[in-house]
Amino acid sequence: MRILSGIQPSGALHLGNYFGMMRPAIELQERGDAFYFIADYHSLTSLSDPDVLRRNTRDVALDFLACGLDPARTVFFKQSAVPEVTELTWLLSTVTPMGLLERCHSYKDKTARGLAATHGLFSYPVLMAADILIYDSNLVPVGRDQKQHVEVTRDVAVKFNLAYGETFVIPEPEIREEVATVPGLDGQKMSKSYGNTIEIFAEEKAVRKKIMGIVMDSRTPQEPKPDADRNLAVQLLKLVAPADTARDYEERLRAGGLGYGDLKKKLFEAYWEHFAAARARRAELVAAPDYVDGVLRDGAAKARDLASTVLRRARRACGLD
Ligand code: TYM
Secondary structure, three states: OEEEEEEOOOOOOEHHHHHHHHHHHHHHHHHOEEEEEEOHHHHOOOOOOHHHHHHHHHHHHHHHHHHOOOOOOOEEEEHHHOOHHHHHHHHHHOOOOHHHHHOOHHHHHHHHOOOOOOHHHHOHHHHHHHHHHOOOOOEEEOOHHHHHHHHHHHHHHHHHHHHHOOOOOOOEEEOOHHHOOOEOOOOOEOOHHHOOOOEOOOOHHHHHHHHHOOOOOOOOOOOOOOOHHHOHHHHHHHHHOOHHHHHHHHHHHHHOOOOHHHHHHHHHHHHHHHOHHHHHHHHHHHOOHHHHHHHHHHHHHHHHHHHHHHHHHHHHHHOOO
C-alpha cells in the first residue's frame, strides 16, 4: 500500500497540521510505503518572497523530521525536486472539467480573503491530483479541509482512465474524525491565514502568552459548566495531555471550582511537555544541515524514479509516446 501526503511551506507548522496530518502520516509509516513531501510549488500561489520560501521549506523539513518522520522508512522530498509532476499536471488539466474546479471551496475562500485570483490558485487542485497520481498512491492522510481536493483527484483519475484506459490508481483520503478540524485560538479552524495558530515549535514565552490570552466567557470559577466538552482549552488539552489528565480537567470544569486561568495554565504545560522530545530532536537537526540536505536529496531521487515510470505510462496512454 502506498501512502502519500504533502504540506505547504507557507509558514510555521501548527497544531492543526500536526494532529490533522503529520501525526497520522507518521503512524502510517509503519503500514506501508510512505511518500511525504514539502509542497513548495503549491506555496507559490500564496507566497512571493524567495528567501522566505527557502527558509520555510527548510523549517518544514526540520519540523517533520523532529516530529518523527523516519527517512529510513519514508521517502521525504521537496515537491519541486520532481518536475515530472508539472508535466502530469498538464496532461490531467486537459481532462479536468472547469466546473469541477469552480466548485472548490478552497479557491473561493482564498480569493475572498484577498489572495490574487491567479490561474495557479485556480488550478491548484490539478497539481495536487498530479502529486497523488504520479506515485500510484492508495491512501492520502489529510485534514478535512483537503477532502474535496482528494475527491477532485479521484474524479480526474477516473476521467483519464475512461478516456485512455486504466492508467492511474484511484486514491482514498484518510481523515481521522477526532482531529479532522483542529480548532484555533478563536475557535475557528486553526489556520495560518486566520492568525489563530499555536505553532508546534515556538518560543516558550510567545506560546504561553497566546494560550493565556484565549478568550473565555464571564462565568465565575465556582459556576458548574455543563458545556465543558465544548470549551476550547479542554478540546486542545485532549490533544496534548494524557487522556486521564484531560478528563480530570474537563470534569472539574463541568462540576465548577476550576478557574479558566488554571485550565489555560495546564494547557500550556501539557503542550510544552508534549513536544519536549521533538524540540530536543529539532535542535540536533538544526546543527546537522548536511544530514537534512542528504535526506531530501535521497528522497528526491527515489521519488523521481517512481514518478518518471508513472509519467511514461500516462504519456504512452494519451499518445504522446
Ligand atoms: P496544508 O499545507 O494547508 O496543510 C497540511 C495538512 O494539514 C492539515 N491541516 C489541518 N488538519 C486539521 N485541522 C486543522 N486546523 C488543519 N490545518 C491544516 C491539512 O488538511 C493538510 O492535510 N494542498 C495541501 C498540500 C498538498 C497535498 C498534496 C496534500 C499538496 N499536494 C497531495 C495531500 C496530497 C495543503 O495545502 O495542505
